[in-house]
Every structure is written in structure tokens, then in C-alpha cells.
Amino acid sequence: MARQRLDPRLAAKLVFDGVGILIPKKKRRQGGGRRHRLRRFAGEQSRTGSWVLRGVSSRIEAGESVAVLGLKNSGRTELLRLAAGTLIPDEGSVMRSDQVLPMIGLGRAFDRGFTVRQNIYLLGGLLGMNPNEVEVALPEIVETAGITSNIDKYLGGASALTRQKLAWTIAMATGANIFAVDEMLVVGDPEFRARCFAHVQHLKTSGATFLVATDVPRKFDGFFDRAIVLHDGGVVADGAFADGLALLRELRLANTATDPTEPKTDPEARPEPEEGF
Amino acid sequence: MRILQPLAYRNGVRIIWEHRQVLRMLVLRDLQKQYTKFRLGYLWTLLEPLGMAVVLWFVFTELLGGRKLGLQPYFLFLAVAILPWWWFSKGVSGAAKTFRRNPALLQMSLLPTKIWVIRVVLVSMAEYLLSLPVILIAMLITRTLPGPLIVLFPVGVIVQFFLMYGLAMLIAAGAAVIPDLARIVRIVLRATFYLSPVLYSIANIPAGAQVIAAINPLVGVLGLYRIGFWPTEIESLPHYGISLGVTVAVFIAGSVVFHRLESRILKGN
Numbered sequence: 009m010a011r012q013r014l015d016p017r018l019a020a021k022l023v024f025d026g027v028g029i030l031i032p033k034k035k036r037r038q039g040g041g042r043r044h045r046l047r048r049f050a051g052e053q054s055r056t057g058s059w060v061l062r063g064v065s066s067r068i069e070a071g072e073s074v075a076v077l078g079l080k081n082s083g084r085t086e087l088l089r090l091a092a093g094t095l096i097p098d099e100g101s102v103m104r105s106d107q108v109l110p111m112i113g114l115g116r117a118f119d120r121g122f123t124v125r126q127n128i129y130l131l132g133g134l135l136g137m138n139p140n141e142v143e144v145a146l147p148e149i150v151e152t153a154g155i156t157s158n159i160d161k162y163l164g165g166a167s168a169l170t171r172q173k174l175a176w177t178i179a180m181a182t183g184a185n186i187f188a189v190d191e192m193l194v195v196g197d198p199e200f201r202a203r204c205f206a207h208v209q210h211l212k213t214s215g216a217t218f219l220v221a222t223d224v225p226r227k228f229d230g231f232f233d234r235a236i237v238l239h240d241g242g243v244v245a246d247g248a249f250a251d252g253l254a255l256l257r258e259l260r261l262a263n264t265a266t267d268p269t270e271p272k273t274d275p276e277a278r279p280e281p282e283e284g285f
Numbered sequence: 286m287r288i289l290q291p292l293a294y295r296n297g298v299r300i301i302w303e304h305r306q307v308l309r310m311l312v313l314r315d316l317q318k319q320y321t322k323f324r325l326g327y328l329w330t331l332l333e334p335l336g337m338a339v340v341l342w343f344v345f346t347e348l349l350g351g352r353k354l355g356l357q358p359y360f361l362f363l364a365v366a367i368l369p370w371w372w373f374s375k376g377v378s379g380a381a382k383t384f385r386r387n388p389a390l391l392q393m394s395l396l397p398t399k400i401w402v403i404r405v406v407l408v409s410m411a412e413y414l415l416s417l418p419v420i421l422i423a424m425l426i427t428r429t430l431p432g433p434l435i436v437l438f439p440v441g442v443i444v445q446f447f448l449m450y451g452l453a454m455l456i457a458a459g460a461a462v463i464p465d466l467a468r469i470v471r472i473v474l475r476a477t478f479y480l481s482p483v484l485y486s487i488a489n490i491p492a493g494a495q496v497i498a499a500i501n502p503l504v505g506v507l508g509l510y511r512i513g514f515w516p517t518e519i520e521s522l523p524h525y526g527i528s529l530g531v532t533v534a535v536f537i538a539g540s541v542v543f544h545r546l547e548s549r550i551l552k553g554n
Contacts, residue, residue: 031552085392089551094392096548107395116389121318130314133307136395140306 018105021186021217022068022091028099029086032057059241060086062099066236066246068219073212073231075249076221077256078238079263084221087238088112088188091219108219109135109184111192114175120164124155124174127163131178145181153177154200169196176204189220193228205231225253297450297540300397307396308403315408330416334371338363338423345484354485356515364423365514366483366507369445372413373503374474379405380453381460381467388553398547402457406449414442435513444532445506451536454543461550482507487521499524502532 060083068074068091076084089095090102092110117134118127128149132142150159153173163171172195179187194204209231212218218231225232235252237245237259245255301308320326342360355362383401384391390401424430431438460466481503482489490498498504505528512518 029552032549089392092393092395094394095551098548110393110395112393113389114393117387117393119314122314126314129310133310134390134394134396138306139310 014106015103016105018103020067021070021105023103024064024066026100027064027090027097027102028062029060029090029095030057030098031060062241064243066243068217070217071215073218073233075225075232075235075252076219076238077225077235077252079259082238083241084238085112085190088190088219088221091188106185108186108188109179109182110188111179112190114179114192115171118163118171122163123161124159124163128178131175135179135182137182149177149181172196173200180207186217189218191222193220297399300399301403304396304400308400308407311404312407312411316411330412331419334367334416334419335422338367341484354489356486358427358429361423361427361429361514364420365510368413368416368419369506369510370478370483372409372445375412376406376409376449376453377456377470377474379409380456381470383457384461384550391551391553398550399543402453406453410446429514431513432516434516437509437512441506441509444509444529447536448502448506448532451539454539458543458546458550462546487524495524499527500531502528502535504528505532
């Protein structure tokens, strides 16, 4: 892949070395105004932009499953995009020994004006498959995603669940070995979720590496070996999954106490959104 | 110039070859979408420029026929330039929207970022090539046949492709950083229509201003298209030279600017 500079000699699968990413300030921000100005005055926010991540260093070894935890806007998606190479760091470097598949917002890449078949080619193409490879994988994708209707019909009418399932199946059909997953490790209805989970666990035992950002880490009990907790633009914990989970809980409690915009309820207690990506 | 060349320039052309299959798919899908949207489909690709040529021909020969503009037959003269102008205008305005159309793609696409720019250029180019029968129609109406210099016509297509590619990189990257650029482009585009020798020939301009007018890269491109029909246009060759030089400069500038701004583009807005 042109975007991903690979280094096959690298011992680890992924290495973040002092990575920083500066997101430029937007002209108009939702809910801006006085609170915003105060924050800038207090030095929390600069005029030119803010560091979503800074000085992030970590090594992901082969076969590891790492959870990326944190509050909202803690830079989880950015970390995954950096891993996959769809974001270029402003500081530091990211090295990878193999291609990283970005499973980030895949459902939004679909085009309603295309047929199901065309969309499969489109998303496959975006994820680095060439049309011939897609053609070979097509029957399996259609079957796994459980698309019963005519695949030459427009996708426009398909439900969010179907689109999620389709996106997930295409991503799995790429045959990648390292995954950067944003909230879509398992998708679809409960039955499909179970199948997804079985599949990713199978991949894990056969040596695939996962980097997963999720709001509901408890759902994947036993899947993760490690957790990276992001807060205030940096890594606050990088170690055992249980410790990461405990820290995340503390962060959430502290946050609901100080920030009134954060929902009072524990996110894990809420029903999961249908369209999670 | 040689120092700037390697990285950005070579990659830009190689990308097209390396990703030709995906590009072909993207372009065909875009065309298909456009053509299935309207009842008359492909016919619009012919009718739109043909209609514009008829309107302009009527205004500038029948209504304002006093001053002689361009070369005869004027209808063919217009048709030959309006098609590439259409490509230019579609490509440029499309480029400004490149990264606003679907920002989600940038989050997960493993394709080089330039692909999205190339897609816009190729789609507008495909439409141009599909609209070429308009020139045949104009030739039929005016009963004119081109001379041997028509071999420069395909050269014009290639030169314009690189001009569009360079400009699109420049504009797409700029518009990703400064959203207002999309608006500015629209105004500049309108001015460019009158500043380019679409309605007139470069020879119609006062001699002193011709050199300045030749800075416009479209002068050379349109010249290459027209020279086959009007061999006298060859008198303006030095001006075409200047213009083609500017085209090369635009391409290099586009490559460099895009390369510089790529990380910023990926961050979205």
C-alpha cells in the first residue's frame, strides 16, 4: 500500500514512537462561545489547534489484542487512523511490519446510489483489494453478510444493520492480518454478533493482531490481552486489560462529576446504538 | 525544475497506472450515476455544449455581428473551444469539492489521497471525450474538414489532462484547508471564460497584450485543438509556448502543494 510505509524487518507488528497529532481549530464549533473563550484563556486550548495526541509511544506485538480505551474525544479514533496510516503524524513516527486494515466508519463509505454489488467492489477497492480479488470473494461475502435480496438492487433501501454486516464482511474478506477497529469488532443483530465474535476469536488464535477502540470493552471479555488508556492527549495506562478497565471506570466517574455535558449514566448500561459506526 | 521533479511528479503519474483498476471502477460508476439520473442520459453530454455553442454563436454573429471575432466558420471555432472549456470548468469546480463530498472516505481508504483528485479529473475528461461528437456535428453543419495538423488534437488532450491534474491538486488541497476557496474558484472561473480565447482568437487581442494573455495556460491548450482546423493559428506559436510552460509550472506547483498539505487534508475539517 502506498499510504502505509512498511518495514518487514520490524520485530513488533506496530510501533508508535512519540506520536503527536495536532488538529487545527475549527472556525465554528458547536456549543462554542463563552466557555470556549474561557478555556482558551486558561491555556487549555490554543488558537491554532489542539493536540489530540502527543508523545504516544507503544509497541504492539504480533498476535496481541489491544483495547484502546478512553472517554469521548480522547483520540482513540485518531490513534487507530495513525496505526492504519490514514492519518499522518505531525510528530514522531508510526512503523508497521505488515499492512494494517482500518475498520473505521466503513459503513459511511457506501454509496446509496450504487447497487450492492457495486458497493462491494467500491469498499473492497478502498481497502486495497483489486477488482479481481473482489470478484473471487464476492459469493462468500454475499453469503456471510446474509444478503437475500437481489445484489444488483440499489443499496439505498438497505437497513443500517445490513450495511454494517456488509462492511464487516468485506473487511474480513481482505485477508488482513492486523486490524485497527473502531467500534465495529462485532456488528449486526445478536446472532450475527455471535458469529462475528467467533470469527475474530478464531483469527486471534491463528495469530492476527487487533487494536480495538470500544466504548463497551466488557462485552469482549477474555478477548483482550492488553489495554491502552488515553486521556488528555496521552497514554495514561498501558498494561493489563483489567487495570485499564478499572482506570477507565475512574475516569468516567470523575468526568461525570465535573463535566455536565457527559451523560450521567454508565455507557455500558445503555443499549447499544443500532448504527454504531 | 529537475530537483522538484522526482518525488511528487513521478508518483503522481505512477499512481494512475498502479491503481488503474480501482480508478476505472470509480470513473465508470460516476459516469453511470450521471447518465442514469436524467431521462436523456448521455445525450445531455452532447446537447449541453451544443446548446451553449448555438447561443454564443447567435449572440456574437447575429446580434453583435459588427466586429469580426475569431476565425471562420465561427460556429466550428466556438465548438472546438467550448468542449475543452467545459472540461476545464467541470474539473476545476469538481476539484474544489473533492474532499468535502465524502470526508468519511479519508478515514478508512488505503488508496493514495491523490486518487480522489485523479478521479475528478478523469471523470470530467471522460465526459469531454464522450462529447467530442459535437465537433463532428459542427464540422458537418459548417462543411469544414481539418488539415494534417489535426494530429496535434490528441496532444492537446494530453496537455490539458496534465493542466487539469495540476490545477485540481492545487485547488483540492487548498479548498480542504480554506473552505472559502470553493467560492473564490467560482468567480475566478467565470472571469477565466472571458479571459481565455474561447470566443476569440489570441490574434484578436492587441499585439502588446498577447504576451500577457498567453500566461493563461488555456491559450496553449486551445491553440493545440484549433491548429488543425485553422493552420494560420501557427503564427501565435510563441504564445502557445509560454502558455505550455505555465502548464508545466502549474503541474509542478500542484504536486508540491498537494504533497505539503496531504497530512492536513487527511485531518478533514
